[in-house]
Amino acid sequence: MIEVAGLRIVLPPSVVAVDGVDLAIQPGEFVVILGRSGAGKTTFLRALNRLVEPTAGSVRVAGRAVTGAGAAELRAARRQIGMIFQQFNLVRRASVLDNVLAGRLGYVAPLPSLVGRVPPADRALALECLGRVGLGHLAGRRADTLSGGEQQRVAIARALAQAPSVILADEPTASLDPALTTEIMGILKAINVERRLTLVVSQHQLETALAYATRIVGFRRGRVGFDGPPSAVTPAVVDAIYGGEEGNPPRVPLDKRDNKEAK
Ligand SMILES: Nc1ncnc2c1ncn2[C@@H]1O[C@H](COP(=O)(O)OP(=O)(O)OP(=O)(O)O)[C@@H](O)[C@H]1O
Ligand SMILES: [Mg+2]
Numbered sequence: 001m002i003e004v005a006g007l008r009i010v011l012p013p014s015v016v017a018v019d020g021v022d023l024a025i026q027p028g029e030f031v032v033i034l035g036r037s038g039a040g041k042t043t044f045l046r047a048l049n050r051l052v053e054p055t056a057g058s059v060r061v062a063g064r065a066v067t068g069a070g071a072a073e074l075r076a077a078r079r080q081i082g083m084i085f086q087q088f089n090l091v092r093r094a095s096v097l098d099n100v101l102a103g104r105l106g107y108v109a110p111l112p113s114l115v116g117r118v119p120p121a122d123r124a125l126a127l128e129c130l131g132r133v134g135l136g137h138l139a140g141r142r143a144d145t146l147s148g149g150e151q152q153r154v155a156i157a158r159a160l161a162q163a164p165s166v167i168l169a170d171e172p173t174a175s176l177d178p179a180l181t182t183e184i185m186g187i188l189k190a191i192n193v194e195r196r197l198t199l200v201v202s203q204h205q206l207e208t209a210l211a212y213a214t215r216i217v218g219f220r221r222g223r224v225g226f227d228g229p230p231s232a233v234t235p236a237v238v239d240a241i242y243g244g245e246e247g248n249p250p251r252v253p254l255d256k257r258d259n260k261e262a263k
Helices: 041-048 071-079 096-105 120-132 148-161 178-195 206-212 235-242
Strands: 002-011 015-025 030-035 056-061 081-084 166-170 198-202 215-220 223-228
Touching: 002 041, 015 041, 015 223, 030 041, 030 178, 030 206, 030 235, 041 056, 041 166, 041 198, 071 081, 081 148, 096 120, 096 148, 120 148, 148 178, 166 178, 178 198, 178 206, 215 235, 223 235
Parallel strands: 030 198, 030 215, 081 166, 166 198
Antiparallel strands: 002 015, 002 056, 215 223
């Protein structure tokens, strides 16, 4: 479903954010990307739909070339890729339903409303996606009147309305409290199982990652340092992903850390 080969991304002036990543992700996998701050998780995810331009290497998603694609080809590839962000990225002044329809139409909702100007089938699908995240009753509300957890559910509905093959989520729960983290990850997991959608999600919380992923990919300094099932994530693996560097402390629970770090 996702094929990444020799991916390298150098950001200006000369930061090597992704340093030679090869990764093949099969349909229906729920991959969680772990890594310290600055390890390259966001840059990697954004490269999968070319929101960041790779310096070298190739990306294919659902059989389509992302790298090297012309404008029309890239649009077609992006239609298969739903994206969810930490800050939700809704059009704040538009209605919930318009935000979801925007996903359906592949562009950001302009004001005034899209409702009434889209085919009934699109509207029905958008409402169904809202229902899937439990927010059918809020279709007419302005997006900026919703709580954070609700906004992220709208963002999930928007991604679903695209009928994508893949959903990418960059720290989708980092702005939410623990109860909402469980709720959002639970919705993503249910979608993954029901629709066999392929998910690639970056996460800071190790325990959350282990609870939902079918596969963990640990990034370290732009490279894949670990790739395996949650059951293979031992304390030594955690240390290999997070440990041994000065600077930002790892944002993982202390009880999961090697003792030398906790002291
Ligand atoms: N726009 C940019 N210009 C230059 N360097 C950047 C840019 N964005 C990120 N970087 C650098 O690229 C490296 C990887 O950053 P990235 O944001 O991908 O890490 P991350 O793993 O997502 O971190 P976090 O956990 O803090 O979100 C870092 O060294 C960062 O400083
Ligand atoms: Mg990031």
